[in-house]
Amino acid sequence: xxxxxxxxxxxxxxxxxxxxxxxxxxxxxxxxxxxxxxxxxxxxxxxxxxxxxxxxxxxxxxxxxxxxxxxxxxxxxxxxxxxxxxxxxxxxxxxxxxxxxxxxxxxxxxxxxxxxxxxxxxxxxxxxxxxxxxxxxxxxxxxxxxxxxxxxxxxxxxxxxxxxxxxxxxxxxxxxxxxxxxxxxxxxxxxxxxxxxxxxxxxxxxxxxxxxxxxxxxxxxxxxxxxxxxxxxxxxxxxxx
Amino acid sequence: xxxxxxxxxxxxxxxxxxxxxxxxxxxxxxxxxxxxxxxxxxxxxxxxxxxxxxxxxxxxxxxxxxxxxxxxxxxxxxxxxxxxxxxxxxxxxxxxxxxxxxxxxxxxxxxxxxxxxxxxxxxxxxxxxxxxxxxxxxxxxxxxxxxxxxxxxxxxxxxxxxxxxxxxxxxxxxxxxxxxxxxxxxxxxxxxxxxxxxxxxxxxxxxxxxxxxxxxxxxxxxxxxxxxxxxxxxxxxxxxxxxxxxxxxxxxxxxxxxxxxxxxxxxxxxxxxxxxxxxxxxxxxxxxxxxxxxxxxxxxxxxxxxxxxxxxxxxxxxxxxxxxxxxxxxxxxxxxxxxxxxxxxxxxxxxxxxxxxxxxxxxxxxxxxxxxxxxxxxxxxxxxxxxxxxxxxxxxxxxxxxxxxxxxxxxxxxxxxxxxxxxxxxxxxxxxxxxxxxxxxxxxxxxxxxxxxxxxxxxxxxxxxxxxxxxxxxxxxxxxxxxxxxxxxxxxxxxxxxxxxxxxxxxxxxxxxxxxxxxxxxxxxxxxxxxxxxxxxxxxxxxxxxxxxxxxxxxxxxxxxxxxxxxxxxxxxxxxxxxxxxxxxxxxxxxxxxxxxxxxxxxxxxxxxxxxxxxxxxxxxxxxxxxxxxxxxxxxxxxxxxxxxxxxxxxxxxxxxxxxxxxxxxxxxxxxxxxxxxxxxxxxxxxxxxxxxxxxxxxxxxxxxxxxxxxxxxxxxxxxxxxxxxxxxxxxxxxxxxxxx
Numbered sequence: 001x002x003x004x005x006x007x008x009x010x011x012x013x014x015x016x017x018x019x020x021x022x023x024x025x026x027x028x029x030x031x032x033x034x035x036x037x038x039x040x041x042x043x044x045x046x047x048x049x050x051x052x053x054x055x056x057x058x059x060x061x062x063x064x065x066x067x068x069x070x071x072x073x074x075x076x077x078x079x080x081x082x083x084x085x086x087x088x089x090x091x092x093x094x095x096x097x098x099x100x101x102x103x104x105x106x107x108x109x110x111x112x113x114x115x116x117x118x119x120x121x122x123x124x125x126x127x128x129x130x131x132x133x134x135x136x137x138x139x140x141x142x143x144x145x146x147x148x149x150x151x152x153x154x155x156x157x158x159x160x161x162x163x164x165x166x167x168x169x170x171x172x173x174x175x176x177x178x179x180x181x182x183x184x185x186x187x188x189x190x191x192x193x194x195x196x197x198x199x200x201x202x203x204x205x206x207x208x209x210x211x212x213x214x215x216x217x218x219x220x221x222x223x224x225x226x227x228x229x230x231x232x233x234x235x236x237x238x239x240x241x
Numbered sequence: 242x243x244x245x246x247x248x249x250x251x252x253x254x255x256x257x258x259x260x261x262x263x264x265x266x267x268x269x270x271x272x273x274x275x276x277x278x279x280x281x282x283x284x285x286x287x288x289x290x291x292x293x294x295x296x297x298x299x300x301x302x303x304x305x306x307x308x309x310x311x312x313x314x315x316x317x318x319x320x321x322x323x324x325x326x327x328x329x330x331x332x333x334x335x336x337x338x339x340x341x342x343x344x345x346x347x348x349x350x351x352x353x354x355x356x357x358x359x360x361x362x363x364x365x366x367x368x369x370x371x372x373x374x375x376x377x378x379x380x381x382x383x384x385x386x387x388x389x390x391x392x393x394x395x396x397x398x399x400x401x402x403x404x405x406x407x408x409x410x411x412x413x414x415x416x417x418x419x420x421x422x423x424x425x426x427x428x429x430x431x432x433x434x435x436x437x438x439x440x441x442x443x444x445x446x447x448x449x450x451x452x453x454x455x456x457x458x459x460x461x462x463x464x465x466x467x468x469x470x471x472x473x474x475x476x477x478x479x480x481x482x483x484x485x486x487x488x489x490x491x492x493x494x495x496x497x498x499x500x501x502x503x504x505x506x507x508x509x510x511x512x513x514x515x516x517x518x519x520x521x522x523x524x525x526x527x528x529x530x531x532x533x534x535x536x537x538x539x540x541x542x543x544x545x546x547x548x549x550x551x552x553x554x555x556x557x558x559x560x561x562x563x564x565x566x567x568x569x570x571x572x573x574x575x576x577x578x579x580x581x582x583x584x585x586x587x588x589x590x591x592x593x594x595x596x597x598x599x600x601x602x603x604x605x606x607x608x609x610x611x612x613x614x615x616x617x618x619x620x621x622x623x624x625x626x627x628x629x630x631x632x633x634x635x636x637x638x639x640x641x642x643x644x645x646x647x648x649x650x651x652x653x654x655x656x657x658x659x660x661x662x663x664x665x666x667x668x669x670x671x672x673x674x675x676x677x678x679x680x681x682x683x684x685x686x687x688x689x690x691x692x693x694x695x696x697x698x699x700x701x702x703x704x705x706x707x708x709x710x711x712x713x714x715x716x717x718x719x720x721x722x723x724x725x726x727x728x729x730x731x732x733x734x735x736x737x738x739x740x741x742x743x744x745x746x747x748x749x750x751x752x753x754x755x756x757x758x759x760x761x762x763x764x765x766x767x768x769x770x771x772x773x774x775x776x777x778x779x780x781x782x783x784x785x786x787x788x789x790x791x792x793x794x795x796x797x798x799x800x801x802x803x804x805x806x807x808x809x810x811x812x813x814x815x816x817x818x819x820x821x822x823x824x825x826x827x828x829x830x831x832x833x834x835x836x837x838x839x840x841x842x843x844x845x846x847x848x849x850x851x852x853x854x855x856x857x858x859x860x861x862x863x864x865x866x867x868x869x870x871x872x873x874x875x876x877x878x879x880x881x882x883x884x885x886x887x888x889x890x891x892x893x894x895x896x897x898x899x900x901x902x903x904x905x906x907x908x909x910x911x912x913x914x915x916x917x918x919x920x921x922x923x924x925x926x927x928x929x930x931x932x933x934x935x936x937x938x939x940x941x942x943x944x945x946x947x948x949x950x951x952x953x954x955x956x957x958x959x960x961x962x963x964x965x966x967x968x969x970x971x972x973x974x975x976x977x978x979x980x981x982x
Contacts, residue, residue, distance in 0.1 A: 009797070009873035010916070010979055012903045018915050020873065056874070059797050063873045063919030239904060 017067030035200030069097025104147030179234030348378025396843030408499020501561030557960030648890030663753030795863020860892030
């Protein structure tokens with residue numbers, strides 16, 4: 001059984017093509033700007049059988065075309081890696097493309113098994129600087145780099161994702177170091193710049209939690225363009241998501 | 242001058258057989274949109290005059306002017322022009338553009354009311370005619386039973402074509418170009434001669450009908466002469482072909498004001514003439530586009546005189562000049578031609594528009610260049626709807642069909658339809674809960690329904706009652722249809738259109754249901770959660786307490802979706818058991834147009850938690866806000882409704898914000914194509930595609946003057962958003978717009 005928070009059956013921004021996005025429950029990061037704070041607790045969500053999700057994917061397979069498929073996002077999917085491995089294995093048996101959206105904080109045998117059935121990893125890099133990463137997420141970025149290295153060694157197709165928060169993660173030197181660090185990773189097909197948005201803010205009010213980035217505005221077009229121009233030379237493809 | 246001998250000959254030379262002509266002479270086009278031209282200077286001048294007239298119409302409360310003297314017939318009004326020297330295609334319903342005319346044979350009181358609402362009276366000599374001449378509306382109400390009146394007035398049956406013309410018939414307007422009236426009259430005379438005794442009622446009626454058709458063809462010839470054309474002979478050039486087809490259609494809309502009067506499937510036919518003239522060097526691409534642009538301008542200017550209450554069921558002054566584009570031939574060749582592109586191109590050359598109602602017959606095998614162009618046009622204009630060609634072609638066994646009204650298959654020249662409006666499934670469910678009594682008035686509507694044993698609703702008990710109710714509603718609905726269509730034939734027969742249809746065609750009676758999603762959710766709630774009925778002192782339901790979650794239709798959850806499927810199957814099967822006037826075949830639509838608002842108003846609180854008076858979801862759409870798993874899950878649910886149980890069409894309206902469709906134009910097109918290929922491969926039938934921002938619609942409500950051409954697709958057709966009532970605008974805004982966080 002998987003703890004599922006919700007579904008988005010017409011995902012167009014979480015991996016290639018049209019995708020069924022399964023948001024699972026639970027995450028050990030505590031990102032200041034988390035847009036899905038309701039997915040953080042490992043206790044919530046709805047216990048859902050693998051079979052139910054596979055059936056949903058099979059029903060919607062006709063929409064996936066040649067590129068699309070299923071993306072598991074969250075929350076942090078790798079916290080439920082053993083169950084997810086079963087899901088992805090079943091999806092692969094149905095000929096359905098799989099995508100894993102992760103912060104790369106967890107690596108163990110179960111995660112390694114999960115990656116065997118994963119077509120594309122969407123790896124979220126929160127920040128290059130360890131201290132800044134800890135400030136944003138509450139945790140070190142050491143594991144994420146190890147995770148990235150594992151993907152590189154096993155040549156697993158990867159899209160890097162980077163949330164661009166004004167004043168928090170858009171420093172020019174951080175972006176340059178992101179590019180420098182990953183520029184030789186052949187398995188990285190694209191980098192996605194995720195603009196910061198406040199669409200999750202209302203959830204904090206509902207949950208009676210303080211929103212930490214109260215005064216941070218959304219990115220301006222200029223900020224996005226600047227980040228794009230810095231990162232573009234380093235990667236095969238850069239997309240502002 | 243081009244010659245008829247340039248065409249490959251075949252059966253069409255011997256018999257009236259337009260399909261054969263198209264099959265033999267069509268030039269399929271597999272390329273992209275790069276050959277297309279912008280609007281010519283002449284077109285721009287004509288369109289500018291129309292834009293001005295449209296503004297005057299809007300400023301004048303929606304009606305520019307009315308002729309209150311002359312009853313409109315094929316020959317009543319002489320030639321009318323917009324800007325004669327720049328018009329490549331001519332012909333208006335009256336002497337001036339956007340001037341409406343009276344067609345009182347549907348019901349003289351209706352016309353009088355419409356005139357009065359516009360501060361006019363019917364000219365007294367004209368009015369006097371109807372002291373001697375009975376109309377359709379009078380005929381129907383002479384025969385209506387008390388039972389039908391009850392179902393009608395309480396809102397179980399609504400929008401019936403008993404006080405307006407039924408429409409839905411598509412004349413094969415192509416016949417005018419291919420044959421001319423001399424040949425068509427000859428064929429009809431031969432048909433008439435072959436209809437012999439014994440003279441029973443059917444035979445007598447048919448002979449009279451064919452005689453009327455012949456008279457109509459003669460009148461069409463006269464109407465053509467007003468514009469200096471000789472319609473007695475076939476069209477010779479591309480320009481004449483377009484002109485002849487349009488004048489045949491013009492005859493129909495001068496004589497009839499049917500709710501929906503579709504144009505058919507003319508683009509591939511016209512392409513044959515255009516392609517030949519292009520090849521012969523007689524015309525240029527710019528002129529080819531000018532012809533289609535100017536034809537489309539004419540179709541955009543079609544108007545009928547309506548009373549304001551008509552707006553409750555068909556909001557936004559629609560005319561449903563539906564043109565079907567694309568599709569595939571039985572032999573596997575595509576029917577997409579360059580003229581398919583040229584029709585869609587009008588949405589760029591003239592700006593977005595609800596009319597003509599552009600309908601793409603989508604097949605998985607459509608050329609990619611055309612799929613891409615369709616997707617781009619949808620994203621840019623929200624003016625296109627899509628129907629499943631692979632499904633219709635194989636289920637209905639024809640590759641020469643058009644769409645009647647919004648979504649309904651009609652084999653051109655071979656079939657016609659009797660329009661049946663719709664019955665209210667959700668309100669009927671409340672009869673099952675209230676011992677057969679109307680929840681609003683307490684009036685006993687269906688006898689023999691036992692009172693429920695408990696206020697906690699039991700699924701099996703409710704379903705048993707509901708099946709009896711549906712059976713009874715089907716019976717009364719069928720009675721009303723037989724009366725209406727008998728009377729319409731008698732007092733308001735479509736002679737001009739029927740003259741362009743085979744004698745004694747196959748007829749589909751197009752029944753309909755409204756409130757499917759509310760019904761499915763209500764039954765799902767009863768089945769999967771605990772629903773307690775609250776009742777007033779008269780024992781009538783006033784609201785429902787729901788404990789626990791229940792699966793809603795629209796989330797690709799079979800528990801709820803299967804109920805929607807079952808209810809549709811059941812209602813269709815009940816209707817099919819009943820005999821129909823002229824031996825028509827019963828078909829069913831899940832389609833509401835905009836009447837979902839009015840139906841909701843007439844329906845009390847329902848067991849799904851919907852409150853009294855709240856609008857239903859349109860057509861087969863899941864109820865807004867309940868399709869929580871996103872667009873694809875919602876589409877998957879709708880695709881489960883069996884087309885074979887709803888052969889008149891299963892309408893689904895899909896609205897998405899551009900961003901949710903992808904990052905950029907290329908991705909959006911690709912995703913939209915992928916989505917439609919997927920949807921239709923699951924045997925779904927119809928999809929309206931809106932790619933719009935909610936903010937834009939809100940702004941358009943506040944500043945309509947800035948959005949004169951803003952077009953959106955609603956259930957089965959498109960409307961000018963700014964011409965909708967505020968209530969309908971708010972309803973559109975409340976619908977599910979698929980957005981992502």
